Amino acid sequence: MTDDVAVLGAGMHPWGKWGRGFVEYGTVAARAALADAGVDWRDVDSVVGADTVRGGYPGYVAGATFAKALGWQGARVASVYAACASGAQAVNTARTQILAGLADVVLVVGADAAPKGFFRPAGGDRHDDPDWLRFRVLGATNPAYFGLYARRRMAVHGDTLEDFAQVKVKNAAAGALNPNARYRKTVTTEEVAASAVVADPLRLLDICATSDGAAALVLCGMDFARKHGVRNPVRIRAVSTVMPTYPNTVLDLPDIATDSAAVVEPDGVTFRASIARAAYEEAGIGPEELSLAEVYDLSTALELQWYEDLGLCGEGEAAKLLREGATAHGGRIPVNASGGLASFGEAVPAQAIAQVCELTWQLRGTAGARQVADARVGITANQGLFGHGSSVVAVR
CATH class of the missing domain: 3.40.47.10 (Thiolase/Chalcone synthase)
Incomplete structure (x- = not known):
């Protein structure tokens, strides 16, 4: 199908409570995915980061944050937030760029350093926040x-x-x-x-517990996968x-x-x-x-x-x-x-x-x-x- 995109690489930072920042976790996962794909970082056309609300400003611009950590090389950058669906939204953004012909190779990264215990609404009292309403009203x-x-x-x-x-x-x-x-x-x-x-x-x-961890994917178009020597990729x-x-x-x-x-x-x-x-x-x-x-x-x-x-x-x-x-x-x-x-x-x-x-x-x-x-x-x-x-x- 012409609408398929290939998964050229996949990588993760193991989940746990490591006491370090989300940027470090995401960078490890990204490098693992790039190595798995056999793609050099400089050949990535776009970086899409899944945002975390727990990482301060860098977490709200995760795509740029990971791009900086890997070394700015002129790629497109995007950051997306959709709570627990953030990773899927990031994959969808990358896929859309590839199918639109805007990029051949896209790196998708998501990482978090979660606090211990139950998640709390971010940013204090927010009366329009459904988490805040559910916690405080109900x-x-x-x-x-x-x-x-x-x-x-x-x-x-x-x-x-x-x-x-x-x-x-x-x-x-x-x-x-x-x-x-x-x-x-x-x-x-x-x-x-x-x-x-x-x-x-x-x-x-x-x-389930709250954890630190990261995951990354390298996505590409089917033509790029074939040129890269991958004949039957996961799509x-x-x-x-x-x-x-x-x-x-x-x-x-x-x-x-x-x-x-x-x-x-x-x-x-x-x-x-x-x-x-x-x-x-x-x-x-x-x-x-x-x-x-x-x-x-x-x-x-x-x-x-x-x-x-x-x-x-x-x-x-x-x-x-x-x-x-x-x-x-x-x-x-x-x-x-x-x-x-x-x-x-x-x-x-x-x-x-x-x-x-x-x-x-x-x-x-x-x-x-x-x-x-x-x-x-x-x-x-x-x-x-x-x-x-x-x-x-x-x-x-």
Whole structure:
């Protein structure tokens, strides 16, 4: 397809709590991606940075910040912010530049140095900030929100605490095989159940941590890939950055509902499902063609919701799919073969890029012990605050 762009290189800085700045992490990831691509930094036509709100002014102009750290060489530069969807927006910006003929080779970088504990709204009291409203008006921190969502699944679909725990067990087993993961230790359902309650019914091991980390990609046009000697590269076929749809597009009050995956569009499709649907439609595929999926497991219950929203199973059937082992390594449709956020934690601007890194290695067949057999098509999925969709389809 003429609309494909090639993933020439992928690189990461391992996730953890390293006590250093996001620029250092991003530079390490960028150099790793350039080395993987076999491309010299001076041959990069454009740099797209995924912004972090925790890095001061340099974080708000991440593209220029990374370009300076690598050495200014005259390339185009762009910086994008879309909360947890920032990485996908950065990929989409790079892809657009390539397809428009503005660049042959684009470096995409996202990195974060996250504070310990729950994320807080940036910049003090901000009455138009949906995070601030949710925290201060409703008293709903992110874990409280995750807990409410878990309770909803238990009430509506009959999911159990054991189901939630099994998601963590599955992802921890995958993360134990991933050298870039922060947590590389298997856990049992008993250990999940014995961990501290954070937001009933979710325990500490049901909820992802906050982390430092970085990821980078080198994208290029198909002609450049061929000239570079790469005959069958991993290709990005679709990037979905859609927003929710509402019966009434004019809202009377500051809207915190756009952060809710349960918001239902007029045709009965949830926002999360609409993200995936747009990606499938652009790629010209269906969920039955997927080899694997990398999803945004902020909590164990939220991973189960993604199974349904990605069309891997019917509504209310996610726990059944999990229990059958379909989403585990060796199953019909492995989900979070990387270990997911359960094993990495959140480094917000990097995570959607890291998902594409994982697809790249899986589709190349170079993922080592966590390799998904005969991987040919993969999808990523997450969402950003205030209605930012995020899904990427990659093929080989």
